[in-house]
Amino acid sequence: MILVRLHRLLLALLVGWCFCSLARAQSLDLSELPPRVDLVPHLQLLLDADASLQPESALQQADWQPATLRQLSRGSTAAALWLRLDLVNSSPEPLTRWLALGNPRLERVELHRFDSEEGWLLETQRAGMAYPPSVPLARGMDAVFALTLLPGEHSHLLLRVQSRTVMTMQPQLWQPLAYLDQKLLDDLRYLLPIGVTLGLVLYLLANTLARGNQLLFLLGLWLGLGAAYDFAYYGYLRRYLLPQGSELAARLPHLLGLLSNLVLVVYMQVYLEMRRRCFWRLFFPACAILLIAFSLNTLFGDLRWSIAISALFLVLFYLVWPLALIQPWREGVPYVRAFTLLLGCVWVFTVMRIVATLGYFHTLGLAVLYAAIAFKVAMAFVLLYLVARYSVSESRHLEAMQAEWLVAQQIEQERLSQAVRSRSAALRQAAVAADEAARAKGELLARVGHDLRAPLTAIMGYAGRLEEAEGTLRQRALAIGRSAREMLALINGLLEYARIGVQPDALLPQPLYLGAFLRSVAAQASELAARHGNRFEFRLEGDLPDVVALDAKRLRQVLMQLLHNAAEFTRQGRIELLVQTRAADQADPQALPQLIITVRDDGPGIAADQLPTLFQPFQRLGAGQSHQEVGLGLAIAHQWVVRMGGSLKASSAQDQGTTMRIWLPVEPSDETTIAIRHLMRQDSRLPELRAEGRRLWLVDDSPAVRELLLADLTGQGFIVTTLADGREALERLSAPQQQAPDLLLTDFRMPGGDGLAVLRLARARWPDLPVLLLTSAPEVLAGKEHGFSAVLAKPVSLAELRLTLARLLGLTVEGEA
Known part of the structure; x- marks a missing residue:
């Protein structure tokens, strides 16, 4: 234990000595600094090739060297960068400064702060897309650290930067308010072209919905994905949608860039009609398939490998595809020259970003930034102008086509009208002829039927008189009558068979x-x-x-x-x-x-x-x-x-x-469509009942049947309660404190519950209650122990119904059915 503590003490003294040497070489006094300071000339840099060094071991390395902007812009790399800086506060007041690395896409940044006297590690802060923001006010903007030094305090800083995405940095030290003011201006610079582009996208989508044009949709989709890529590239996706940091925050910017290029490939293939060109009809689909594969790998695979490989592919793609514009230019494809100029600018700035991804060019300079912003705004307005011109040209072409179509339609309509008039005249003549033929045939059938039936009727009459005689004469008269009746049946059959042809629509279906x-x-x-x-x-x-x-x-x-x-x-x-x-x-x-x-x-x-x-x-x-x-x-x-x-x-x-x-x-x-005259069977004489005060429940889902039965039963003195269907009957039977009726009359098939359900619930509550069933299908209950007091078939015979009610209730009947 003593040896371990001695080793740690010696290590701390060594670290303190290193920082003291560094402090004497390049210490920055916070009290003497302007609101913004570029830290590149004041930083020392160490390259950790396998990203395995710890803070203490990194300080012991001998190959620290002054940092340069080129060394801080390495593109996509697996190495980690170590930066060290010494700060001092010589003022009598505490001072706070923000350390910003100038790149919102850095994935993992760690700041280790050491004591200047003892060399002990005082604190560690983390920033980048993988971590929640260390400074909430600067959320999603950059990898920002807040540094506060007390009066006379001397601090040593050690930064470790590692990122699977593009590693480019421009470290600066800011006063907090100055940093926030600058970011407001940056928001205006970045979001203005994004907003203009999105406005153009909405315009294109509205035209797509109105016209159904595939090119306008692809152009709007390309611009929309490009705006989404810029939104993620400048850190706004992290700020507003993924503030706590995540794996997705690191993958989305590159994924959106690949999807934007994918739509550009499809747009060029459709707009420039590459399907009819021998080489390019294979080149663009192959590029689209590779971009889809790179997109899937970006989303689910190794991010660093995907960025490196796709960057190389895009460099080759952007070197080759301008050659595809040569032939359309010669053929005079509409707007191809303006499109070529526009895509040329896209080509320049895309290649600059790809080269920056590979670490060969630094794109964070203000000149490049302002040029890119100006280009995007100009591109949006040029596209808007081209789309407007295209829409006007398409509208004129459509109006010309509509005018030609109207003329052709008028000519065709006149021709059809003439054909209809001539055909109508021919059909009227044919209809008149058919009516006359049918009428003549009907008159002929009626005349023939009358002429044939008249003598047969006379023969049957005389034969009937002769049948009253006796002996052989009677037998002959019976044979004559039988033959005459057979002849009459044959004549009737012939006439009816002929009438079927005269009256082809003689069917009259009724419920x-x-x-x-x-x-x-x-x-x-x-x-x-x-x-x-x-x-x-x-x-x-x-x-x-x-x-x-x-x-x-x-x-x-x-x-x-x-x-x-x-x-x-x-x-x-x-x-x-x-x-x-x-x-x-x-x-x-x-x-x-x-x-x-x-x-x-x-x-x-x-x-x-x-x-x-x-x-x-x-x-x-x-x-x-x-x-x-x-x-x-x-x-x-x-x-x-x-x-x-x-x-x-x-x-x-x-x-x-x-x-x-x-x-x-x-x-x-259903029963509601049956004519009222068919709902009841006609009876020559109806019995009269004495049912004054008897209460009866009538359950039927046919309003017509309920009305007919209600009118007849109330005329016999019943107090009738009508229920519309099985559901209403079951609810009434389940209601508490419900007085039992004298008889329950119910239909069989009803919505909400059939007659059997009504019977079971009624008998469960009042076992002796008579239940009479009316059904159009009594065969369903044949041979079954259903439990109904009586079953009557529909259409109902009122005489049979009254006699059944009299039998079930013990009523007096005045008269007979």
Whole structure:
């Protein structure tokens, strides 16, 4: 321990002796200095090639030498520079000075202050882009240190400077107020051209949005990146966006410079049309790819290596690309001369900066600085002038093109008007002819129908009288009547088949309850099937829509024709009506869900060679069949199905029955679109109830249904509370202190909660409450333990509804349904 302390004491004495020798050689008296002092003549410099020396070991080196401006501007280097300086305060007052190195892009700067008597290290300060500012008032401007010396104090300073970016310095000693005043002037010098450039950028972007011009956008982007590069180069990015210092603060200036050159390369390739020039169409894309690679390496890789390599590349690039302007100059490309002059100035100052990066030129001199500022302002106004001239020229060209287009448009419009007039006249004549033909055809059909039906009606009348006789005469009269009825059915089929062509748009789709419509068809089919001892089955499969828009008359006609044929050709067998649904194709936004209606029987079947012509008119079955006449029924049914946008197909096997299947697109709808006359079933006589004072809740999402039921039920003496949907009903049932109604009448499918949800909540609160369900699809609940007191199908029969309410509530009925 004693040897260690002795070694430290000897080292301190040696350091003190070195500083005493230095103080005698070049001490600066702060009391005698002007507001600004250039420190280059007063500094000693030591080059630390591998950046490994500590302050004490650096002082012991023997190769200290006087500093020069060239030695302080080394460009991109991995070495560290050591600077030493001696200060003294001979005044009777404390003095404060700021030591500034004149470069905001230095990365790491350390100031070590030693005691002049003992040689002890008094303090260490750090500045640069990697550290927070040591002097808050000078934030982001330079690497600045605040030095305060007491009266008679003698201090020795040792500075260590290391930077992966460009190492250029112009050390100065300032009075604080003088330094801040000077920086205000510098801000004006630096920010004025940046502001003018940004104004030009905004103008170019506005023109880009208005005109959609690619060149204006690239020019604005290039100028904007150049302004951002200057903003970072002079330290304003560090001052305003990264005040605490970071790795990004060191990388961004060089990255913005590379991106600016990248956009310049793209701009030149587009503006000078380099794609049609053999060498340059490969040169500029290759340069763009290299600049992108250098940019990525600057952002994520070794910064010093990226700066050095990219600087060499840019020197070569800026030496080569001026040759690309020779051929466009000769060809007289618009504004190429002004563009060449402008890029020549850009070339000069860019090369100066690149050479400074390599350490061969010092760009911090005032002459170069002022020249660069003047050039940038001039460049901005020249560009503004060129863009304005370009915009005026483009506007004139556009106006000329618009004038030519208007003339051509007028000529084309006159030609089209003449063509439309002549075509309209031809179409009017064709329409008149078609109307006359249709009217004539309709009149002919009406006349023929009347002329054919009249004698048949007379024959059927006389045959009906003769059927009252007895014996052989009666049998002959029955045969005459049967033949006359078959002839009348054939005539009616012929007339209807002909009318389909006369009235091609005879469909009238209307919203209706799909389930009720199918049940009514099934009821008629059941009677048809029973005539020949057949068993009829009706099934609904899948989630069918409650309400659809279709032509009920035509679809009923088609289905009854198919069911009639099945009943006629089947004896003591089975006839099935099956209805299924297929969801719409999600890939096609115009697609509709489809109904698949199948009529199947187990009759004798149809031969395979007769199936292709089954739906053609005037076709007969083979001679081997017991029923020879097919008639026009299937042809008419097929035409109506096709007219409705669907398809009808048949399949059969000999002696194994026939299957007719319809694929029909349907448009789902809702109850609000159903005509009021179709919401209720018409009853010849309605029973009257005595329901004075009975409270009833009505839940239905159709306003029309609610209004009809409300009017009828209040007329019977009920006190009715209407609820718009399932959500409102559930909220009402969940409300505390709610008095129970005498009966709850609810729809099944509703937004916010279906009828089952309403039933469960109602029974959970009032177990004995009668709940009556109205639904357009009672088949959904068939065979299930649903728990409803009763289920009625829509459209509702008021007579059936009143009798059901009377049964559930024990009401007196006056009259019968």
